[in-house]
Structure formats: C-alpha cells, structure tokens
Amino acid sequence: MLDVSGFELTHEEIDILDHPLVGGLILFSRNYHDQKQLSDLVRHVRSVTRNDILIATDHEGGRVQRFRQGFSKIPAMGSIALKFEGDTQQTSYLCEQFGWLMAAELLAFDIDISFAPVLDIHGVSEVIGDRSFHQNPEKIIQLASEFIKGMHRAGMSATGKHFPGHGNVLEDSHVAMPIDKRSKEEIFGLDMAIFKAIHQQGLLDAVMPAHVIYPQVDDLPAGFSHKWIKQILRQELDFNGVVFSDDLSMQGAVQMGNIVERAELALDAGCDMVLVCNDPKGAAQVIDGLPSDLELPLKSIDRIKRLRKSASADFSTLRKSKDYQVASKVLDQFYAN
Numbered sequence: 001m002l003d004v005s006g007f008e009l010t011h012e013e014i015d016i017l018d019h020p021l022v023g024g025l026i027l028f029s030r031n032y033h034d035q036k037q038l039s040d041l042v043r044h045v046r047s048v049t050r051n052d053i054l055i056a057t058d059h060e061g062g063r064v065q066r067f068r069q070g071f072s073k074i075p076a077m078g079s080i081a082l083k084f085e086g087d088t089q090q091t092s093y094l095c096e097q098f099g100w101l102m103a104a105e106l107l108a109f110d111i112d113i114s115f116a117p118v119l120d121i122h123g124v125s126e127v128i129g130d131r132s133f134h135q136n137p138e139k140i141i142q143l144a145s146e147f148i149k150g151m152h153r154a155g156m157s158a159t160g161k162h163f164p165g166h167g168n169v170l171e172d173s174h175v176a177m178p179i180d181k182r183s184k185e186e187i188f189g190l191d192m193a194i195f196k197a198i199h200q201q202g203l204l205d206a207v208m209p210a211h212v213i214y215p216q217v218d219d220l221p222a223g224f225s226h227k228w229i230k231q232i233l234r235q236e237l238d239f240n241g242v243v244f245s246d247d248l249s250m251q252g253a254v255q256m257g258n259i260v261e262r263a264e265l266a267l268d269a270g271c272d273m274v275l276v277c278n279d280p281k282g283a284a285q286v287i288d289g290l291p292s293d294l295e296l297p298l299k300s301i302d303r304i305k306r307l308r309k310s311a312s313a314d315f316s317t318l319r320k321s322k323d324y325q326v327a328s329k330v331l332d333q334f335y336a337n
Contacts, residue, residue, distance in 0.1 A: 001026055001056065001244070001275045002283040007033050007041065014048045019287050021294060023304060024054040024273055027111070032067045035109070035315060042110045054273075054307060059102055059114035060131055072331055074102050077147070078122055078130030081139060083337065092146045094334060095133075099150025101327040107155055108315040112308050115208060115244070116151070117144045119160045119194045121167035127174065128167045137190055141197045148203045157307045158203060162210035162246065163222060163233065165191025169212055175251045177221075178212045187214055192232075199239055205307060206242035207233065209271075211253050220269075224256050229270035242303045245271045248286075249279040260289030272300040 001024030004013045016022065025045055032038055042055060057066045062076025075098070084090045099117070106114055119140060122132035133143040148158040164187060169178035180187065198204055209223035222228040223245045233239045245266040248259060256262045259282040266274045276283040318324050 001054070001273055002280075003028060003277045004031060005280070006030060007037050009041070009044055009048070016284065016287065017045060017049050017053070020050070021287050021290060022049070022053070023051050024056060024275075026115075026275065026277060027055065027057045027066060028277075029066045029068075032069075035070045038067065038109050046110065052305070052308060054113065054304060055111050056113045056115060057106065057111060058116070059106055060116045060118060061098065061102065062130060064131060071105055072101050072328065073335075074098055074331075075334060076130040077117065077133045077143070080334075081134050081143060082130075083334070088142070091143055094330065095143045095146040096150040096153075097327045097330045099147035100154045100323065101150075101331065103151040103154035103156035104312070104318055104324065104327075105315070107309050107312040108318045110309070113157055113159060113206075114151075115159045115161060117147050117158065117160065118162075119144055119198065120162060120165050121191055121194070123167040124170045125167050125172070126170070127172040132167055137194050140194050144194070145198055145201060145203055148198070152203070155310055155312055157205035159206040159208055159242075159244065160195055160198060160204050161208035162212070163192070163195055163207045164188075164210070164214070164228065165194070166210040166212055167191065177251065177255055178210075180212055180214045182214075182216065184214075184216045187217065196237055199237060204239070204241055206244060206303075207239065208244045208246050209233075211246050211250055221253065221256070223253070223271065224262075224265045224269050226269050234270060240299075240303070242272045242300075242307055243270055245274040247275045247277040249277055249282055259285050263290060272296065272303055 003026050058064050059066055061074030065074055080094050081091050102114060118131045120128045120132050121137060122135040133140045151158050169180045171178035209228060211221050211223055213221050218225045218227040229243055248262045253262050256265055263274045263286045276286055
C-alpha cells in the first residue's frame, strides 16, 4: 500500500499504481480539496489499476481526520468518556453512532477502510493521547466494541491498532524507536488483553502492529516479529484477519535495514500488506526490489479481499437517510453539551 502526492494522479503514479505488487492506496489530507475532487480521484484510481485496489485513510476523529471540509467533525475518542464519565449507556451509544457516521461518509466516496479504531491505552504516549478511548482497558473494550459495531453497521471493516499496544511508551515511533520494558505478564494482562477481548467478540477484521520493541517478549519490533505475528497473534489468539504493517518509512522501522529489507522482513514475519508512505522513492525501491514473481499466500489474498467495501449509497443519498440524520443530530448535541 502506497500513497500519492496531490489532488490528481501524475503519470508516474498511474504507472506505479498499476504495478502487480501494489494492492492498496492510502489517502492523506493533501489528497483532499473538496468532495467532487475526492470522488474524481478515487474513480480515477479505480480505473487505472489492474488489481482490485484497497483504498484506505486514517479517519479516527479528533486530530487524526484526513478529510474535514464537507465531512462530519468526528470527536477524538478520548473526549467521549471524558464528557460523559460514568454514563455507560450514553458513551456506548455515542461511540456506535460516531463509528457508523465516520464509516458511512467514507464508504459514500468509495473508500474501503479507515485505519480505526485505536485500541491503545491512554497512558504515557503523547502520540496516542486522546486518540485512545480511555486509560482503563475494560472501558476501551466496551467503547471500542461499540465503535466497531457502528463501522460494521455501515459496511466497513475495522482495523485495531497498534498491536499489542503503543500507549505505555513515551517515544513516538514516527520519530524514534520506542522500547516497552515492562514484563510480558503486564503487556499481556493489560494492553494485549484489549485486542484479545475485542477479537473474541468477532469484531476485529484487521490489526496493525506497533513499531515498538517489547524486549521481554522479543527483540524485534512487533511488526517485524514472527513471535508477535505468527505465534502470538495467529496461533495463540487465533486471529485470521488482515495484518497491515505500520508505515515502513517511520523512524521506528529504519533500524530493520533499507526500505526493501524492511518490506521483506515484515512480509516474512506475517504481514499481509505493507505500507510505504510519504516516501515515493522508497515505494519505487520496494516495488523494484521485491521479487517480480512475488506471490502472497492465498490466505492473505482472501483476507484482503474481505476488507473491500460492498455497494453503498453516494453522499447525496446518504445525507437524506434517516440513519444519517440521526447520527448528525447526535453529533451536534455532543458538541452542544
């Protein structure tokens, strides 16, 4: 999965998106000017790619929302319980409504998935912060489950991140290599327990491992670790959804070698799809550097196909629906209170 530079595709981007190894595109704020432009861009992407490409974005709410003008302003997940602390019924209802609203709007523009929700604990990590639902694992399980149910009701698959948990390291893996020195028992009993509980409800369609090292479990960052992905996630937790690498251009990944080596290591560790973002030269190097006859296991291909959206209403039709009017009113009332 790679990205593109602006509002329209360049000739070079059309060529690279049509490469057999490219299975996904992630959109950022720089790719959004207005709704018509977004529709045209997505339509163009679909028309020039030989693969049934998966189109994604990061649309969690709060400070991580790529499209703003014309889209609903989804609140940061951490602000929901903060505003209605102790009111379990209200916070659950709000999370389900906001999960539906976020997903329904993206689906109306033919975007398959948002990399959401964040399942990390609101701990010492500033890069996570109020992107997390709560500091209490049980509250996170409750609220994130409702958010995912809303996404599913809209027709969107959910991606839990950042497995097994990024909330208890201070460093930001975008610019550093975080190391979580806690015991295996603490990591499994707190952070990973969230992923396990939500998966056991059948709600997780995909996960994104953290660029974090947990030395009491393995010396490699989770996204490059056979132990974390193949043994713990696949075998012990019996997870059969998609595993996305986090962005291989992030600082938390660079110690694993050059960009091609990082992609090879992530795929070998068990990732189904690797992300290379904000680095067009690196994306080209990965495509040129991986074996030309590289074939994903059929299991990986099937998993990825399950994430692709089914038919959904366009935005004009969506806005007229009762569900949309209810969710929009709920959102307005949230900000009014």
